[in-house]
Amino acid sequence: MDFSWNDRQQAAYDRMLTGSRALDATGSLPLRDHWRACADLGLTGLSLPEELGGQGYDALTAARAVEAAGRGCPDMGLLFSVLAHLFATAMPIAEHGDDRLRKELVPLLATGEAIGANGITEEEAGSDVTALRTTAERRGDQYILNGTKSFVSNAPVADLLLVYAVTDPAFGFLGVTCFAVDRDTPGVTIGAPFVKPALTTCPAATVTFTDAVVPAARVVGRPGQGAAIFQSSMRWERSCLFAAYLGQMDHLIDESVQHATGRRQFGQPLADRQAVSHRIAEMKLRLETARLLLYRACWLLDRGEHTPLDIALTKLHTAESAIQTALDAAQLFAGSAYSNRTDIARALTDALPARTFSGTSDIQRELIAKGLGL
Structure with a gap:
């Protein structure tokens, strides 16, 4: 390599x-x-x-x-x-x-001229994406969509919704279809933006479909291929998207090094305290192991040799590392981490959802265990 x-x-x-x-x-x-x-x-x-x-x-x-x-x-x-x-x-x-x-x-x-949103999560179908209740009934050259997606990032500003709905309940995993739905489709109702404490600049809302008519030409892939399409999108999200947290960790380490070498306590720089220097060393180790896992997963993805195990290891370790690194930075900066002089508190708050979105940390552990034959 x-x-x-x-x-x-x-x-x-x-x-x-x-x-x-x-x-x-x-x-x-x-x-x-x-x-x-x-x-x-x-x-x-x-x-x-x-x-x-x-x-x-x-x-x-x-x-x-x-x-x-x-x-x-x-x-x-x-x-x-x-x-x-x-x-x-x-x-x-x-x-x-x-x-x-x-x-x-x-x-x-x-080009960003249109903003997209992904509609998969429902109240009873978060981690269990096979439990979708949103349905799409075929009528001639159209589908009639009914149901509610409970947490759709970008929904309040989206022009296009990628919606996963059940088209054949008898086929389970193979009975889900993916649709590209215009925001202004009659029967599509986007709720008020959620008030949330993290990732605040990413708007999110519920989306309800009430006899929404979607042309059959707007099916992405083939009918029944929706679950496979969703899993392919998760491969991209769980690897490439999480690279943003590598960057965040890198930034936090830079900030921590500058803080530790510049701030003095008890007559000496913080960096001279082993508890401080070792904490930053652990932050660096965590970043580099996450980076190796993530870039290996992307390399395998490009070669068509990836496995669910590779992606799950990457997502789990990067998410947990982002949270712990932000916690360590907050500990090093102490009170100033929560002032307007630093972005530490914001980084911590925005790292916490990494444990949940794109498949929870617990789900990644399940995938890892399955990949090991357990």
Whole structure:
């Protein structure tokens, strides 16, 4: 395995790091303005085909660029919003949609002209995605959708919803179909944005379908292929999206080193205290092991050699490492971690959901155990 970065990969990292540092992290601008800035950086189309308006990066290069964005921009909510749009909405259409659907929708998503949202989670179908109750009944060349998606990131601002619904209950896993649904479709109701303490700049809401008519031409892939399409999108999310947390950890380590060497207590720098220096050493070790797991998973993904075990190991370790690293940084900065002088508290708050979204840490442990034959 070659651990060096080629010129294109390094250029993508450098450009994204510089550009992401210029992103407004205060949330003071309208969300569409934030999205426009991200689109100008190429974040909305990193892994989408060049002929459809994207950057054409493979998984490894895309992850490298995402890591730079996570290091440069402290607004993880904005990055999560954009990357969920890319990996959970645009990529499934690019990889599984027919030519007509790809040409119609992917260029709009690649450039950020249209914002995408992924509708999978329901009140009784969070970790158990086989328990969906949203249905789609075939009537001629149309489907009639009914049901409610309980937590849809980007829903309040989305132009396009990628919706998973049961089309044949008798077939279980093979009876779920994926649909590309326009926001303004009659019968689609988007609820008020949730008030949430983490990833605050990623809006989320419930979405209800009441006899919503969706053309059969808007089926992504084939009827019954929805569960497989969802799993393929999770491979992208659990690897490339989580590279943003590598960047966040890298940033927190830099901040911690500067703080430890610059602040003096009891007549000596904090860094001279073994408890402090060893804590930062553990932060670095945690980052590098997460980085190796994540980039190996992306390398395998590009080679078509990945397994659920590789992806689950990556997602679990990166999520847990992001939380612990933010906790360590908060301990090192003490009271100032909760002041406006640092982004430590925000990083901690935004790291906590990593244990839940894209499959909980407990689900990843189940996948790892299954991968080991347990």
